[in-house]
Amino acid sequence: MLIIGGLVFLLICVFGSFMFSGGAIGALFASMPFELMSILGAAIGTFIMANSINDLKHTVGALKKTLKGSSYKKAEYVEMLSLLYFFVRLASTRGVMALEPHIENPTSSSAFAKFPKIRANHHASNMICDYLRMVGMNVDDPHQIDDVMARELKKTLLEELHPSHALQTMSDALPALGIVAAVLGVIKTMSHINQPPSVLGEMIGGALVGTFLGVLLAYGIVAPMATRLRDVVMEESKYFELIRAVIVAHLHGHPPQVSIESGRKLVPTQHMPSFQELETVIQSLEIA
Template sequence: MLTIGGLVFLMLCVFGSFMASGGAIGALIGSMPFELLSILGAAIGTFVMANSMPELKHAVGGFIKTIKGPAFKKTDYVDLLSLLFFLVKLATTRGAMALEPHIEHPESSSAFGKFPKISANHHVTVLICDYLRMVGMNADDPHQIDDVMARELKKILNEELHPAHALQTMADALPALGIVAAVLGVIKTMSHINEPPSVLGEMIGGALVGTFLGVLLAYGMVAPIASRLRSIIIEESKYYELIRAVLVAHLHGNPPQVSVESGRKMVPSEHMPTFQDLETALQAIEMT
């Protein structure tokens, strides 16, 4: 909602100050549809040219993400830590083979069933099960697992950041596309050079609207959206890094409580549960 609120405030300030200073808003609005068609049409065309269909769909999802904000809140991190605590404690007390019913069929696992949101997240479920499965296959070198997970999480982060990079590239191009629209307006004006100054002045003003819109769209809309999307994706990546921290700490031979505490330290400060909050959640897991 902050994104929408900021956009509304931006538009009010830009156009409000123009009108308050005596600007003719009618002339601006009259030229805007054609200039927007030229600029946005060119921007969308170049965006489509530069990206594949999956990447375009990903970009649409990224735009929605900027409106909704980060997907994971404090309760989500507590749930993930609780699930990992249950799994690593089970592996510690009963051996890695005791995990097999949970990691081979997570959809029917009693452990995953306690946390429906985690079960519904395919990427998180697969990440947990794959690496616990590797541990069951005697791939229990913590340094090796840490290295493999780090590379996979880096790959996932780069893929998730692509929409933000694509939007930033569009933002960088929009001022130039605005100049293209302005040049077209100047060419149109020059073809009517015999018209009176009042007509030429209006046509030149309409041409400059293209430059104005290109800069406004770039630095006032698309670039902030790209920046916001990037920050959201980086914040959400901590959710996956938490899994890595817990599993690596577990493979180093730490008790389950210590392993989970290592994961808690990866939670963004805004959503980090206190030690007491997590302890209460873990005690509830132990009693069930």
């Protein structure tokens, strides 16, 4: 919710300083609805023109991340590491064929049943099952698996980053759209050039509101949202990089504890469990 607090603080500082310095806030607010209609309407129109239906839906859904932040906190990382530990330990002690009941039907797997959040996360559960299935098909070259996983994760990351790039593009366009609204205001003013200075001054002030709003929306609202969304997406990508690291480490022949440690090191610092914390959890792990 920091983004909301930052936005409120921004608006208080911008409009508060204007009022306390003697600005006529009433005149500003009188022109604002029409300028916003022009600027936001043009911005939304260009955004629709530049993106597909799928991208538009993706962007609307992604905006929630700017408010909620990453979906993966310490508990989610511990659960993922615990599940992966079970799988690599099972494969090491009983062979890769012992994984088949779990990876072929995750909904009936006793391992996935212990971690319903992971089972409900189709991207994560499918990724685990797909690559463990490849291991069971004797595709056990760690470099080959690592390359395939890296390419999939790169593709997914680029797709997830698209809403951020689209918002940044909108931010870059908003100052120019503000100028468009201001020019329209100037044109309206020039058509009333025979009016007294007090009337013309108010109309010119209203026209300049367009430039003000374009810049404020671009650099004060949309650009920070794009940056925040990008950072959240990049942080969430570590959740899936962790899966890659553990599976590849297992294929290199490392013991389960070492494979899990290679994944733990990829957890974002603020969510990373300590070695002792994770060791306690995995040692108490009991899955039939």
